[in-house]
Amino acid sequence: MTPVSTHPASPTVGLFVTCLVDLFRPSVGFASVALLEAAGCRIVVPPAQTCCGQPAYNAGASETAAELARNVIVSFENCDYVVAPSGSCAAMIRLHYPRLFRDDPQMKFRADAVSRKCWELVSFLVDEMHFEGLLNDFDGDVTYHDGCSGLRELGIRDQPRDLMGKIAGLDLRELSAPDVCCGFGGAFCVKYPQISQAMADNKIDDITATGADTVLAGDLGCLMQIAGRLQRRGSPVRVRHIAEVLAGMTDHPAIGETKES
Amino acid sequence: MRSTSDRFPENAARALGDPTLRAALSRLQQDTRVGRPAILDRLPEFNAIRDAASDIRTHGLDHLDVHLEIFERNVQENGGHVHWCRTGDDACAAIHEICRARGAKLIVKGKSMVSEEIALNDYLLAQDLEVVETDLGEYILQLRGETPSHVVMPAIHLTQDGVSQTFRDHHDDLDAGRDLDEARNLTDEARDKLRGKFLAADIGITGANFLVAETGTAVIVTNEGNGDLTQTLPPVHIVLASIEKIIPTITDALSLIRVLARSATGQEITCYTTFATGPRRDGDLDGPEEFHVVLLDNGRADLLGGEFRDILRCIRCGACQSVCPVYGAIGGHAYGWVYGGPIGAVLTPAFIGLEGARDLPEASSLCGACADVCPVKIPIPDLLRRWRRRSHGQKLSPPRARWGLALWAWFASRPELYRPAARIAMAILHWAGGRQGRLHRLPFARGWTVSRDFPAPEGGTFMDQWRAK
Numbered sequence: 001m002t003p004v005s006t007h008p009a010s011p012t013v014g015l016f017v018t019c020l021v022d023l024f025r026p027s028v029g030f031a032s033v034a035l036l037e038a039a040g041c042r043i044v045v046p047p048a049q050t051c052c053g054q055p056a057y058n059a060g061a062s063e064t065a066a067e068l069a070r071n072v073i074v075s076f077e078n079c080d081y082v083v084a085p086s087g088s089c090a091a092m093i094r095l096h097y098p099r100l101f102r103d104d105p106q107m108k109f110r111a112d113a114v115s116r117k118c119w120e121l122v123s124f125l126v127d128e129m130h131f132e133g134l135l136n137d138f139d140g141d142v143t144y145h146d147g148c149s150g151l152r153e154l155g156i157r158d159q160p161r162d163l164m165g166k167i168a169g170l171d172l173r174e175l176s177a178p179d180v181c182c183g184f185g186g187a188f189c190v191k192y193p194q195i196s197q198a199m200a201d202n203k204i205d206d207i208t209a210t211g212a213d214t215v216l217a218g219d220l221g222c223l224m225q226i227a228g229r230l231q232r233r234g235s236p237v238r239v240r241h242i243a244e245v246l247a248g249m250t251d252h253p254a255i256g257e258t259k260e261s
Numbered sequence: 262m263r264s265t266s267d268r269f270p271e272n273a274a275r276a277l278g279d280p281t282l283r284a285a286l287s288r289l290q291q292d293t294r295v296g297r298p299a300i301l302d303r304l305p306e307f308n309a310i311r312d313a314a315s316d317i318r319t320h321g322l323d324h325l326d327v328h329l330e331i332f333e334r335n336v337q338e339n340g341g342h343v344h345w346c347r348t349g350d351d352a353c354a355a356i357h358e359i360c361r362a363r364g365a366k367l368i369v370k371g372k373s374m375v376s377e378e379i380a381l382n383d384y385l386l387a388q389d390l391e392v393v394e395t396d397l398g399e400y401i402l403q404l405r406g407e408t409p410s411h412v413v414m415p416a417i418h419l420t421q422d423g424v425s426q427t428f429r430d431h432h433d434d435l436d437a438g439r440d441l442d443e444a445r446n447l448t449d450e451a452r453d454k455l456r457g458k459f460l461a462a463d464i465g466i467t468g469a470n471f472l473v474a475e476t477g478t479a480v481i482v483t484n485e486g487n488g489d490l491t492q493t494l495p496p497v498h499i500v501l502a503s504i505e506k507i508i509p510t511i512t513d514a515l516s517l518i519r520v521l522a523r524s525a526t527g528q529e530i531t532c533y534t535t536f537a538t539g540p541r542r543d544g545d546l547d548g549p550e551e552f553h554v555v556l557l558d559n560g561r562a563d564l565l566g567g568e569f570r571d572i573l574r575c576i577r578c579g580a581c582q583s584v585c586p587v588y589g590a591i592g593g594h595a596y597g598w599v600y601g602g603p604i605g606a607v608l609t610p611a612f613i614g615l616e617g618a619r620d621l622p623e624a625s626s627l628c629g630a631c632a633d634v635c636p637v638k639i640p641i642p643d644l645l646r647r648w649r650r651r652s653h654g655q656k657l658s659p660p661r662a663r664w665g666l667a668l669w670a671w672f673a674s675r676p677e678l679y680r681p682a683a684r685i686a687m688a689i690l691h692w693a694g695g696r697q698g699r700l701h702r703l704p705f706a707r708g709w710t711v712s713r714d715f716p717a718p719e720g721g722t723f724m725d726q727w728r729a730k
């Protein structure tokens with residue numbers, strides 16, 4: 001773990017970048033780093049991190065999930081905080097890790113410790129770091145989808161809206177049902193593609209009705225689902241992770257787009 | 262009831278292709294979305310009552326044996342009879358025996374999900390008894406030969422036009438030119454048809470929302486008054502209820518009723534809340550001569566001792582169904598057995614076996630909306646995960662899914678291999694995404710690309726780029 005930025009008396013935040021961001025959208029990782037640094041944190045990125053184990057956990061493969069969880073716990077236990085740009089991965093660590101080690105008191109103790117210091121990025125910035133934003137601007141009409149785990153398991157609703165409200169030029173147009181699932185659900189979306197599609201279509205109709213040109217959320221899983229369906233339907237609405245907009249890093253193409261597309 | 266839960270994917274596909282059903286469901290979801298916040302606004306202490314409701318149910322289950330015995334004693338002291346039935350067949354037989362002893366021919370029924378569970382109507386019809394459902398929704402379904410698709414709104418899958426057509430088809434003694442465009446006319450017609458049945462019935466069967474131990478009372482809540490007529494007009498009233506409906510006291514019933522109607526229909530209270538305590542006493546103006554309670558186990562006692570115990574707190578309000586986006590897409594029938602939606606996804610494998618209902622706990626995005634609204638705080642997503650754990654342990658899931666997961670986990674727990682493998686895979690996908698930045702088709706990922714484009718990776722993994730900085 002090599003610290004790259006040093007703020008005296010600032011907490012050491014272990015960035016759990018999440019497997020989806022690592023593989024599909026590294027820019028969300030860099031946006032997270034930029035925000036955390038601006039909020040006064042010192043960032044480390046433990047190199048052994050891969051996946052939080054949620055796909056295995058939700059598939060009922062608890063032992064596999066525990067194995068992956070152990071790797072995360074060991075990698076992050078020396079940090080002051082564990083922060084992930086995803087409500088769903090953060091909820092996995094915060095709420096479900098301790099359950100995975102119910103019968104292993106020693107690991108349970110360590111899981112509890114990591115669980116207590118695990119946060120989703122935006123709520124961490126607002127609730128723990130009292131971050132006031134970067135005073136950047138964004139020219140666009142934006143709508144926001146609440147990811148289910150972040151909303152229901154971690155209580156994240158106001159924090160992203162607080163920070164979006166501080167961005168000049170950003171006009172937030174709320175969905176009529178921001179809290180209804182987009183139909184991603186991890187493996188659910190490929191196991192039951194038609195049901196997932198029907199759910200995505202409801203979300204997309206809602207997005208379209210707001211007239212917004214960009215949709216944001218705090219979870220890359222939801223965002224890939226929404227982008228994939230929007231684009232299949234030929235919609236021009238852009239899809240981005242909220243961290244990109246908060247960090248003012250919107251020069252690069254939106255999800256599922258390139259400079260040429 | 263015979264299950265089609267083993268054909269869930271086909272059932273769901275059919276439901277998704279049915280525009281009438283989709284319209285009915287989206288209306289339900291819309292109403293729920295608007296109605297629920299409004300009702301909660303008017304009762305700021307809703308969450309405190311909800312905590313109490315959950316505690317009452319937990320306490321009732323923790324001491325189920327004691328409360329059941331107290332209940333039985335009180336029913337008997339009031340002059341009623343209690344029939345203990347382990348299985349659905351036992352309960353059907355017990356009810357048939359009561360009918361036989363009275364020489365009954367016509368039975369009217371109030372809404373009872375438990376009777377659907379044990380296929381009581383089929384059983385009684387096979388004994389040459391006439392059974393008439395008196396809840397409007399259930400009556401319509403009986404005419405159509407369908408089953409309820411929602412625990413409190415059984416005919417929610419139908420539109421008014423569908424109901425008019427059903428009445429035209431079945432009430433063929435009435436003037437074919439009559440006006441059935443108004444909902445009011447439909448209810449009037451059903452009322453006319455049912456009145457005679459109430460008066461002529463030998464037996465009335467109702468379910469129970471709660472059984473109150475301290476008084477030996479069966480409580481039902483309805484909106485149509487059919488439950489009252491069913492239990493007061495015929496000479497015999499049979500309450501068919503499963504054992505977990507027991508609660509200790511009348512005060513407990515009042516707390517539960519406060520969350521029940523609000524959760525079920527968004528009403529503060531239902532139009533009728535009826536307490537049935539024993540047969541008619543001397544001096545009573547009405548009421549049945551005989552009062553029977555058929556107490557059904559049908560697998561509950563086993564649930565009580567296991568990891569699905571929490572589901573027994575359920576008060577069948579249907580809130581989890583109304584709010585569930587999967588239910589909202591496919592409706593209740595697709596689940597293939599009596600209970601659809603989140604509650605059904607937990608209960609069905611318990612009642613008919615996991616092999617025949619494997620899809621139900623899987624077909625959820627685990628969004629948690631159900632647990633959020635459940636008035637007795639049942640952690641439904643956790644219970645679904647428990648079923649998934651069993652499926653996984655018993656290798657019931659498709660081999661492809663299991664191997665895919667195992668392969669992923671194998672790599673993910675070996676960062677030194679995962680990293681280069683990810684680098685190569687993402688480079689290929691990035692290249693394949695081309696100028697568009699997305700893929701329309703992807704081998705091994707048809708489940709994704711049938712309905713969505715696949716966003717190509719930006720290029721380069723975060724971990725590689727970070728290290729290179």
Ligand code: SF4
Pocket residue numbers: 412524574575576577578579580581582604631634635636637638639
């Ligand atoms: S599980 Fe909860 S929300 Fe669903 S029907 Fe039962 S009590 Fe109502």
